[in-house]
Amino acid sequence: MRASKYGIIFLFIAGLISFFPVLTHAEQSIKAYYFYNETCSHCHEEALFLDSLKDEYEELDLVLYDVVASEEARDLFDSVREAFLKKNAMTPFLVIGGTAFIGFSEQTETDIRQTLTRYQSEQYVDVVAKIIANQPLLPGDIEEIRFSPGDFVTLPIIGTVPIDSLSLFLGAVVLGFVDGFNPCALWILIFLISLLIHQRDRRRMWLLGLTFLLTSALCYFIIMTAWLQIAFSIAGIIWIRVIIGLFAFVFGLLNLFRYYKNRKDPVGCSQGDVTKRMKIQERIRHLIAEKNLLFAMVGIAILAIGVNVIELSCSAGLPLLYTQILAYNDLPAFLYYVYILVYVFVFLLDDILVFSGAMITLRISGISARYSRYSHLVGGIIMIIIGLLLLFFPNIILFS
Structure with missing residues (x-):
């Protein structure tokens, strides 16, 4: 014992x-x-x-x-x-x-x-x-x-966030803005508006146009959210950062090449030939002429999903690159999705302004294809810079 x-x-x-x-x-x-x-x-x-x-x-x-x-x-x-x-x-x-x-x-x-x-x-x-x-x-x-109070910054809508996160907010605004001037989507939107403004039913005009825009926003948000989940699983692997850096650099060069190749193209989009564009236009005409509003809205929504798939290849990876940058930063869970929402909102902002202006004035006074083509030039330069930073100076771009 x-x-x-x-x-x-x-x-x-x-x-x-x-x-x-x-x-x-x-x-x-x-x-x-x-x-x-x-x-x-x-x-x-x-x-x-x-x-x-x-x-x-x-x-x-x-x-x-x-x-x-x-x-x-x-x-x-x-x-x-x-x-x-x-x-x-x-x-x-x-x-x-x-x-x-x-x-x-x-x-x-x-x-x-x-x-x-x-x-x-x-x-x-x-x-x-x-x-x-x-x-x-x-x-x-x-x-x-x-922390002391000075370590935080208050942003509109988002509220108070760590000051280091401000760079991510600006990144969402800048990359979303450049991505928004995407000729692949703009020419379809402008063609859609050109048919809508001849409709006598203003309510129908707004519903069909907003269906296209809201479906585009939802589709883009879902795709970027899915990419973010993939990025989370590979963010800690160093050689993945090197691959992403090379990806950004190469696709930046590709964007510059697209700008040079399509500098005389009135549309500015290299995805799809003239025949395919004409088929899309014919499909839009058929949907606008559909008497059943519900069927027309469903058709416009399906069209918007297809357009966004085309648009992702036209954007040459800007949304993918931003979700990868998000994954490298340690944030409260909800902020990741807030920043994606900011990106998507800014991305659609030019479309919203063009559509709203046309619906109010019954005139198309949007952004010309010449300006939308510059998105390839600006986007290419930004992606080359980000690619070089990821490869040689990662802590500048990994804001955490």
Whole structure:
């Protein structure tokens, strides 16, 4: 009986001893686990900053993990990201105690200093040490960075978001705007309007036109959402970033070639020959002439879906590229879909303006094919720039 008591006491003490390296205090060293890769420019900047902190914080013990050179480091990185619910986060990635710091900026320097100062006098849990020791994490082990009000920005409709996300909002606006000047869809919309304005029934005009626009928006949103789910599964694979960069660069060159090839084309769309365009026009005439409004709306919706499939090949990957950029950034789940909605809204904005203006004035005063053809030129230049950034300066385009 006495031996049994001693055994229980021994196991209890052993458990406490195994727990001590994980639950630390100011008197011990403060371990900082730094995940990086050699091709990351911000990683080098943060490494220099962390080295400079050693004089300021003598307790700091920096542990380095190159996630490219070491498979063991890469596996640990995956486990740490999963623990912090940051599965899509990229390097640089720093963990001190229960706090993770993703990316590097002047604000990151302030956050790291504040955390180290706090841990000098407070008890904290070494989360990475627990992961390495295969110990279960508790809900209170993970801490959030204590932001100040200046670290957030308020956007119209979206509300308050981290300031780093602002670049994603601007990216949605710029890429969506360029993608919107797509000659493959514009010529069909303008032809549709040219038939609608001769209808006597204004209600029918609006319903058929809005059916085309809303179906286009829904179709584009569904396609981009599906691409986003695929992008999530491959975002953490470094060579995928290289492939996406090459894709963007090559299709950027293809867009420039399309602009040069179709610079004299009155339509500006290289997808499909004249015969196919005439068939589409004949189909639109038939739908507009359909007396049953419901049948006409269904037909217009089906036509819009087909047009969007053609349009995706004409856009040469701008929506695909934006969803890939989204996947590389760690955001609240709802924000991914908000940014896609922003992209789709801006993408359709020119169509909405052209259609609304025509319905109100009963005149077509939209964007000419000459301007829509410039979308290939501008889109090509943007994709080449993004491709080069993904290949050689990834941290500039991966906003997190």
